[in-house]
Amino acid sequence: MSALLDVQNLSVSFRQDGKDSLAVKGVSFAVNRGETVALVGESGSGKSVSALSTVSLLPDSATVKGSITYDGQQMVGADKARLQKVRGNDISFIFQEPMTSLNPLHTLERQLRESIELHQGLRGDAVRDRIIELLHKVGIRDPETRLGAYPHQLSGGQRQRVMIAMALANGPDLLIADEPTTALDVTIQAQILELLAELKEAEGMSLLFITHDLGIVRRFADRVCVMKDGEIVETGPTAEIFDAPQHPYTQMLLGAEPSGQPGPVPQDAPQLVETDALRVWFPIKRGFFGRTAGYVKAVNEASISVRAGETLGIVGESGSGKTTLALAIMRLISSQGGIGFDGQDIQGWKSKQLRPLRRDMQIVFQDPYGSLSPRMTIEQVIAEGLGVHGLEPGRDRHEMVADIMQEVGLDPDTMHRYPHEFSGGQRQRIAIARAMILNPRLLVLDEPTSALDMTVQVQIVDLLRDLQQRHKLAYLFISHDLKVVRALSHKVIVMKQGDIVEAGPAAQIFDAPQTDYTRALMAAAFDLEADESVIGA
Structure with a gap:
């Protein structure tokens, strides 16, 4: 098999506050024709940045070094016309959250029509016929009745199917799927993954699959690249990686699955x-x-x-x-x-x-970042309920916050920081501390x-x-x-x-x-x- 996408010694840095922060460090991997390659690793490991680099979708603050060739042509430093021809036409993306990728003000027909008219030059009824054909292909029932629908009128699984239809609209050779099933129910997840596998086979596409869910990788990938801190620490055929992982980080990821039982x-x-x-x-x-x-x-x-x-x-x-x-x-x-x-x-x-x-009665929500005020320090966030329900007699607010932070595994010395300064797992611990301080x-x-991430899930459980x-x-x-x-x-x-x-x-x-x-x-x-x-x- 020849390499459709070949990434060699890729490094990506971002300029922030006058300093360069290295997000990807000398990464090399290839995706062959008709192959599924999985990039796996925890949040912040550089998976998405590596994928977005392939067609220069990174912000202006990014500096990209190394070589990225698509079908033998160099993409690093390519002119705008070349990049526009490849984006959405030869290489298409499916992102994690379709609600943020679909325009809430446009109907499904209009959103699909824009892409087809731009890349294929079709007009009128020919475009509509192509849209209906694509929606049929991705499993949308009665697509003719859905053309006038807006994204909010569809379920999560249906929205993701529409995203896949948009990605397939122009017959890409390479489909890059960035966490396409994370926010979906298990049954919908299974349907979307089966659909991707069937479409890959039917359309003869290559697939670059980005995920932190190793269960998905085992079922669908031909080869795996494991990323940590911006580097690929292990790569090889899927069966080999799962049966005999060599790197300690890969071994840790494979072992990171919630297990055991609650206490009696x-x-x-x-x-x-x-x-x-x-x-x-x-x-x-x-x-x-x-x-x-x-x-x-x-x-x-x-x-x-x-x-x-x-x-x-x-x-x-x-x-x-x-x-x-x-x-x-x-x-x-x-x-x-x-x-x-x-x-x-x-x-x-x-x-x-x-x-x-x-x-x-207290509640902890799904998205710890969305449920924490970005304008409040962690001490203010955790202690907010005490202002409503009153302090325990003889207790100091600062002392109570420090105690509960320690109990949920957070450093009390960080209570003066803001939510954006913490990882996803730490933010969820903050949300739990906010609920627990009231002794519910x-x-x-x-x-x-x-x-x-899977490793953080285990810690929270x-x-x-x-x-x-x-x-x-x-x-x-x-x-x-x-x-x-x-x-x-x-x-x-x-x-x-x-x-x-x-x-x-x-x-x-x-x-x-x-x-x-x-x-x-x-x-x-x-x-x-x-x-x-x-x-x-």
């Missing part, structure tokens, strides 16, 4: 949270007078119970009602049915009655590990288990990462379209799922043979 719940642990036929229906308003024409049934007749020191894992695809159920339990949205907390029925309580209870009894964890044992915390753990759910949960409920379709002890749900839907989730997460008809349902 004491037999005399009291019931802390319970719901009885809880229902959350959102009215659909129509007409000039806003009459209710129907309901979005987000949660239907949900009955759950959680004891002190126990974790209830809540799993299901996006839109299944997981987060809505948790928000209803915390009385942050309206609902019908019984909600019990610590033996009291809190469903009818007013805001004033609920205020003392807020301290006992129930912690809602809404996808707290999905945006993190260990931290959460440790905090639970020490403080007898009850967790509602919402996630689409079933490996993390298995490592943390005592009990699991499986939700689909607002209904709890299966519930039971974690071991029973994972080892002997009873419903087709649960089996499909497990198959997608644990690399078993899945029933495609169930997954796509």
